[in-house]
């Protein structure tokens with residue numbers, strides 16, 4: 001287990017939209033390099049960069065055409081390696097986004113796989129035996145290749161599924177997981193990982209990590225065996241490299257070998273009750289001031305997974321990601337401060353999505369590169385009030401996506417000069433986390449006040465007590481031997497035997 005994860009705070013960058021340095025309207029590696037000081041000063045010491053490899057960009061780069069080549073719109077492989085080196089000089093690690101479940105339909109492996117003559121890549125993807133034979137419950141495409149057979153999709157039409165085999169094959173075209181061609185797919189993916197790790201990359205965020213073996217059982221036996229094999233490679237050759245899975249099932253993911261797994265947003269799940277419980281008109285999110293939310297709905301889902309996984313790695317909370325509506329969609333600045341205060345003082349490794357630190361909005365936009373509703377969370381970073389919010393020198397209509405043009409659109413520059421800003425709160429929270437071992441990834445966590453229907457939540461982190469009251473009313477909770485307040489948002493205080501939390505307040509007590 002890489003020790004650096006204990007005190008890691010990740011910053012997710014959607015490279016298209018972070019910083020453009022050559023005026024073509026799209027972000028680039030050089031832009032990330034130029035903003036490394038900003039990221040470090042914010043308190044983040046690790047990056048997750050969305051896929052930045054050669055791609056036709058039908059799914060924003062999650063359709064890879066060449067795993068070993070940087071997309072030219074962001075720069076060259078040398079520029080990406082320079083980014084690793086410059087980041088390391090500032091104490092920042094860099095995780096790339098590995099997409100092991102599928103490639104682009106333009107990947108040369110797929111072109112070879114479509115050929116009528118059998119070749120090395122014929123079984124790299126999942127094909128049935130005849131052009132009129134469907135794929136037994138899997139989404140598939142037929143009639144597009146020389147080869148007679150249909151191929152299985154993993155996500156969009158542009159993303160044919162790589163072939164890691166079937167757990168209990170039932171059809172002649174379903175290969176067993178130990179078939180040499182399925183092992184070859186796994187080895188090809190390990191080769192890609194080694195390629196980047198050897199050049200300074202610090203690990204991977206793994207896309208759709210549960211999707212590899214088809215017809216897998218509930219325990220994901222087939223897929224887990226692949227990740228355990230990958231972990232063996234890391235443990236022996238790259239012990240400092242870290243892997244985080246897009247899975248949402250830490251019991252399986254961490255046991256299989258991932259160091260971290262995300263608590264992903266899902267309709268009605270525990271994570272969604274924190275900031276995104278607005279499916280049914282009314283907003284009952286815990287961090288919504290008048291939402292009458294309730295932390296027990298989060299804990300019911302979170303605690304069993306946290307308990308089951310905590311000796312194997314980290315179950316991680318995110319402010320947002322490139323697939324989710326930004327939290328500013330429904331929360332105002334004060335609500336965001338409290339939500340982030342919670343996320344940054346919980347166990348596991350926290351992830352901050354670029355722009356959330358200033359409360360960037362979700363914009364209603366037409367789809368771009370397969371984004372659909374997600375596009376509104378992928379707009380250019382707002383650095384200042386200059387042209388295109390300081391994102392790019394390009395003309396407005398050649399920007400990757402439009403910049404938020406509202407008069408009160410938040411910017412880094414404006415918030416840097418305002419001590420009461422969300423940006424300052426994020427910085428002070430992350431500084432506190434780095435300074436207190438008790439607030440870091442593996443320190444003990446225990447809820448001490450979490451009642452059904454109650455507005456406040458109090459929890460222990462090691463020797464510290466954290467208390468949050470997102471509601472509009474004052475809440476008094478019994479004190480458990482604290483002596484002083486070491487951090488606060490809003491008005492809260494401590495007396496002999498009680499903690500008094502005024503509306504919308506947050507306290508860390510010693």
Ligand code: GLC
Nearest residue numbers: 059062099155207208246323
């Ligand atoms: C993951 C990514 C998402 C992508 C999909 C297919 O969910 O986060 O952006 O569209 O996988 O690769």
Ligand code: CA
Nearest residue numbers: 020022026028
């Ligand atoms: Ca550019």
